[in-house]
Amino acid sequence: MSLPASSEYLHELGRFKEGIGAWLIGTFISTLVVGMVLQQTFRYFRLYPSDPLYMKTWVVVAVILDLLTTAFSMHVAYYYLVTYYLEPQVFLKKDVWTSAFVTIFGPLNNLAAESFFARRVWMIAPRYRLIAVSAMLMILASCGFYFTVAQQAFALPNIITAANTGSWLPSVSAALLLGSDLQLTVVLVFFLHGSRTGLRRTNSMVDILIAYTMSTGALVCVLNVVSLILSITFTRNIIYAAATLVVKSVYTSSFLAALNTRQMIRARGELDDDSDIGGGIIFGESTPNGSGPQPTSKAQPTLTSEVVFATSPLRTQDTGTGFSTQSVEDSEKRFHGSIGGDSDVKRRGPFGTTTV
Numbered sequence: 001m002s003l004p005a006s007s008e009y010l011h012e013l014g015r016f017k018e019g020i021g022a023w024l025i026g027t028f029i030s031t032l033v034v035g036m037v038l039q040q041t042f043r044y045f046r047l048y049p050s051d052p053l054y055m056k057t058w059v060v061v062a063v064i065l066d067l068l069t070t071a072f073s074m075h076v077a078y079y080y081l082v083t084y085y086l087e088p089q090v091f092l093k094k095d096v097w098t099s100a101f102v103t104i105f106g107p108l109n110n111l112a113a114e115s116f117f118a119r120r121v122w123m124i125a126p127r128y129r130l131i132a133v134s135a136m137l138m139i140l141a142s143c144g145f146y147f148t149v150a151q152q153a154f155a156l157p158n159i160i161t162a163a164n165t166g167s168w169l170p171s172v173s174a175a176l177l178l179g180s181d182l183q184l185t186v187v188l189v190f191f192l193h194g195s196r197t198g199l200r201r202t203n204s205m206v207d208i209l210i211a212y213t214m215s216t217g218a219l220v221c222v223l224n225v226v227s228l229i230l231s232i233t234f235t236r237n238i239i240y241a242a243a244t245l246v247v248k249s250v251y252t253s254s255f256l257a258a259l260n261t262r263q264m265i266r267a268r269g270e271l272d273d274d275s276d277i278g279g280g281i282i283f284g285e286s287t288p289n290g291s292g293p294q295p296t297s298k299a300q301p302t303l304t305s306e307v308v309f310a311t312s313p314l315r316t317q318d319t320g321t322g323f324s325t326q327s328v329e330d331s332e333k334r335f336h337g338s339i340g341g342d343s344d345v346k347r348r349g350p351f352g353t354t355t356v
Contacts, residue, residue, distance in 0.1 A: 016091075016159075019238040020080050026245030027073045033249035034070050037063060040256035047263060058116065059256065065109035066252040072098040072105065073245050091159060100153035106248045107143040110177065113251035114139050116258065117184045117217070124191050131187050135180040142176035145169045167235040174228040174240070177247075181224060185217035220254060223247040 041063050045056070075098040084090035115136065122132040149169050192210045227243035234240065 015237050016080075018234075019241070020077070022237075022239040022242040023073070023245070024077045024081065026242040027070070027077050029242075030070055030073065030245045030249045033246065033253055034066060037066055037249060037252050037256060040253060040260055043260050044256055047260065051259075055259075058112070059259070062109060062112040062252050062255055065105050065112055066249055069102055069105045069109055069245075069248055072102045076102065093159070094156070095153040095159045097154075100150040102245075103146045103150040103153070106244070107146040107173075109248045110251050111139055111143055113255040114177075114180060114184075116255050117188075118180075121184050121187050124187070128187055128191070131183050135183045138176045138180040138183075142173040142180070145173040145176070170240055170244070171228060171231040171235075174224055174231055174244070178221060178224040178228060181217055181221045185214065185221065188217075189214065217254070220247060220250055223250060 041059065044059060076096055079096045079098070080090065084093075118132045118135045118139070121135070122129050146169070189210055223243050223246055227240045227247060230240035230243060
């Protein structure tokens, strides 16, 4: 196959430079976020060694997928910017194999992290489960569209053909991810806002949880909006990769942040897992019907004795507390015996002080 005509070649070269430049920027930023992810992973296993095995496995899978996707994106940048830097024959070759794996492992990474947030919505109440299912279906559909992009990278003869085929697929994928994020975030904020009780301490705790929920979803939504805008604006280019490569690491970082902030939020608000505002649910630990890890109940002080309040010199009011006139007299006798049988004890009666 021959090279394109001169004008077409220059046009493709200019578009390719823009796309691979955006890819490189996205790789740089995602590598920085991966460093944060590794630190959060170390912190998670140090702070929560007693978490269930399935949660630890969940974390390991998400982190491995994130690392693999970042490694593949690095290889793509090296392949086009070092190995075949400004060499015309690169346009006659198939897209490098690691670029296809980026569009496979990246969506799987998004799925692993986003399913945790969908699980939180599922645990709130049965009436919200349809929204959780809808969000998961949108995430799975987004993965399917990205897998189609990977299939094209393997099947099409060269990168010029690949760049001009299926340009709408990334736009649909970004839109589906954005819709999923918005559903899950809005439901969590709505649930927390409805848990306000009017008590200052409880409302303060609710405000903390709302801010926590918004912070874990806002950045992901913003990046998905940027990816959607770029994929619609530059339909024949991969400039959207600058946001797409970053968002997959932000998904993992948000997932780990949701797990690592449990102690801090509980310490700040003294929140119990079984409180009315659903702290354990927001942390993804327990469900309203009692499934999942159960918190340790705090011992509450109880009054086992009864108190008697005097209402007149000759009458007492029994409030159901167990103190009685007989118990008072028995106490006086024990006290009298402890100081000696011949000792006089002064007792104040209704008509003056008497000696007993």
